[in-house]
Amino acid sequence: MSDHYDVLICGGGTAGLTVAAQLLNNETPPSVGIIEPSDKHYYQPLWTLVGAGVFPKEDSQRDEKDYIPAGADWIKDRVSSFNPDSNSVTLESGKTVSYGHLVVAMGIQINWNGIPGLMDVLGKPGTGVCSNYSYETVDSTWNTIRALKSGRAIFTEPITGVKCGGAPQKIMYLTEDHLRKQGLRDRCEVIFCNAKAKHFSCDHYTPTLLNICETRGIDVRPQTELIEIRGGSNEAVFRKHETNEEVVLSYDMLHVTPPMGPLDLIKDSPLGNDAGWVDVDQHSLRHVRYDNIFALGDCSSLPTSKTGAAIRKQAPTAVANILADRAGQPATAAYDGYTSCPVVTGYGKLVLAEFDYTKGPCESFPFDQNKERYSMYMLKAYALPRMYWHGMLKGRM
Numbered sequence: 001m002s003d004h005y006d007v008l009i010c011g012g013g014t015a016g017l018t019v020a021a022q023l024l025n026n027e028t029p030p031s032v033g034i035i036e037p038s039d040k041h042y043y044q045p046l047w048t049l050v051g052a053g054v055f056p057k058e059d060s061q062r063d064e065k066d067y068i069p070a071g072a073d074w075i076k077d078r079v080s081s082f083n084p085d086s087n088s089v090t091l092e093s094g095k096t097v098s099y100g101h102l103v104v105a106m107g108i109q110i111n112w113n114g115i116p117g118l119m120d121v122l123g124k125p126g127t128g129v130c131s132n133y134s135y136e137t138v139d140s141t142w143n144t145i146r147a148l149k150s151g152r153a154i155f156t157e158p159i160t161g162v163k164c165g166g167a168p169q170k171i172m173y174l175t176e177d178h179l180r181k182q183g184l185r186d187r188c189e190v191i192f193c194n195a196k197a198k199h200f201s202c203d204h205y206t207p208t209l210l211n212i213c214e215t216r217g218i219d220v221r222p223q224t225e226l227i228e229i230r231g232g233s234n235e236a237v238f239r240k241h242e243t244n245e246e247v248v249l250s251y252d253m254l255h256v257t258p259p260m261g262p263l264d265l266i267k268d269s270p271l272g273n274d275a276g277w278v279d280v281d282q283h284s285l286r287h288v289r290y291d292n293i294f295a296l297g298d299c300s301s302l303p304t305s306k307t308g309a310a311i312r313k314q315a316p317t318a319v320a321n322i323l324a325d326r327a328g329q330p331a332t333a334a335y336d337g338y339t340s341c342p343v344v345t346g347y348g349k350l351v352l353a354e355f356d357y358t359k360g361p362c363e364s365f366p367f368d369q370n371k372e373r374y375s376m377y378m379l380k381a382y383a384l385p386r387m388y389w390h391g392m393l394k395g396r397m
C-alpha cells in the first residue's frame with residue numbers, strides 16, 4: 001500500500017470496482033487504490049430471486065480479492081473521515097492516504113433500527129418476518145414463503161429512497177405467483193403497504209404494474225407506512241399519511257424493505273449535501289465544491305433510481321472526466337440519468353423498466369418493454385449476472 005494514489009476509490013462495491021477496472025483498462029493507467037473493508041462482494045440484484053427460492057444465496061457472493069483489478073492496490077480498511085482541503089482520507093486504522101482524484105462509491109446505509117421491533121424478529125424462524133435487503137436475511141424470505149399456507153402476507157416499502165426502487169414489489173409478485181402455483185392463493189391475502197404515494201418511480205410503467213396487481217387481487221395501499229412491529233402478537237403498525245391514523249394489521253408473512261439513507265460518515269462530512277448524499281453535479285458526477293472529487297452509485301446525490309444498471313452508465317462518465325482532467329483536456333462526458341429496473345412480476349415474467357432524468361422510457365430492445373415477458377425474465381436470471389461478473393466488474397462494458 002502506498003500513501004498516495006492518482007485515483008483513490010472509497011468503496012469496492014459495484015461502483016468502485018467498475019470504475020477501478022475501467023481506469024486500469026486505459027493505455028496510460030493512473031495509480032489506483034481501493035479502500036474496501038469487506039472480504040466478500042455481492043451481486044445484490046440476485047437477492048430478489050434468492051428470496052423467491054430460484055437460486056441459493058451463495059450464487060450472489062464472490063471473494064472481493066478476485067475482483068480487485070490487476071494493477072490496483074486493495075487497502076483493506078475503512079474510511080473514517082474525508083479531508084478534502086488536504087486531498088486526503090483518514091482510515092479506521094489511523095493511516096492517511098492522499099490522492100490526485102477521489103472517487104466516493106460507498107453505497108447506502110440500511111437503517112434496520114428505524115422500525116421499532118424489527119430487529120427482535122427479523123429472519124428468525126417461525127416469526128414470519130423477513131427481508132431480501134441483506135445477505136444475512138435473504139434466505140429467511142424463501143423459508144417464510146414456503147411455510148405460508150394461509151393468512152395474510154404483507155410487503156412494505158418505506159418513505160425513504162431505497163436501492164432498486166422496484167425490489168420491494170418484485171418479491172410480492174413472486175410470492176403471489178408461488179401461492180397461486182401451490183393452489184394456496186384463495187387462502188391468502190396479499191397486501192402492498194407503500195409509504196410513498198406513487199406505486200413506481202417512472203409513470204410510464206405504473207399502469208401496467210397496477211393492472212397486474214388488480215388482475216391478481218393484490219391489495220395496494222399507498223401512503224401507508226410501516227412504523228412498528230409487535231413480534232409477540234404478529235402485528236404490524238402502519239401510519240396512513242392521508243389521515244395520520246394508525247392501523248394495526250396482523251400478519252402471517254411480513255416482508256420488510258427497511259428505511260435507507262446516506263451513510264452517517266458522508267452526512268457528517270464536508271462532502272454531503274443537505275440530505276447527506278455526496279453532492280455531485282448530476283451530469284458530470286463531479287463534486288459541486290471539490291473539483292477533484294467524483295461520486296457515483298447509491299451514495300451520490302444523483303437524482304435517479306439507485307441501481308447497478310445506473311452505475312453501468314455512470315462509471316464511464318466518471319472515468320472519462322477523471323482521465324480528461326489528468327490529461328489537461330476539457331471534461332465533457334455527461335450522464336443522462338439512465339437507470340433500469342427489471343420488475344420481476346412472477347416466475348418467468350418480467351417488465352423491464354428503463355428510464356432517465358426525463359422519466360421517459362429509454363428502452364434497449366426493439367419491442368414494447370411495457371409488458372410482462374419471459375425473455376426479459378431470462379435476461380435477468382441468467383444473462384445479467386454473467387454480464388456483471390465477467391463484463392461490468394472487469395471494466396468491459
Ligand SMILES: Cc1cc2nc3c(=O)[nH]c(=O)nc-3n(C[C@H](O)[C@H](O)[C@H](O)COP(=O)(O)OP(=O)(O)OC[C@H]3O[C@@H](n4cnc5c(N)ncnc54)[C@H](O)[C@@H]3O)c2cc1C
Nearest residue numbers: 011013014015044045078079106107164297298307308309
Ligand atoms: C434486493 C435488491 C435487489 C436489487 N435489484 C437490482 C436490480 O434488479 N437491478 C439493478 O441494477 N440493481 C439492483 N439492486 C441495486 C444494486 O445492487 C445497487 O444499486 C448497487 O449494488 C449499488 O452499488 P454501490 O457501489 O453504490 O454500493 P455497494 O455495491 O453497496 O458498495 C458499497 C461498498 O462500500 C463499502 N463501504 C461502506 N462503508 C465503507 C467505509 N467506511 N470505507 C470503505 N468502504 C466502505 C461497502 O463495504 C461496499 O462494498 C438491488 C439491490 C437489492 C438489495
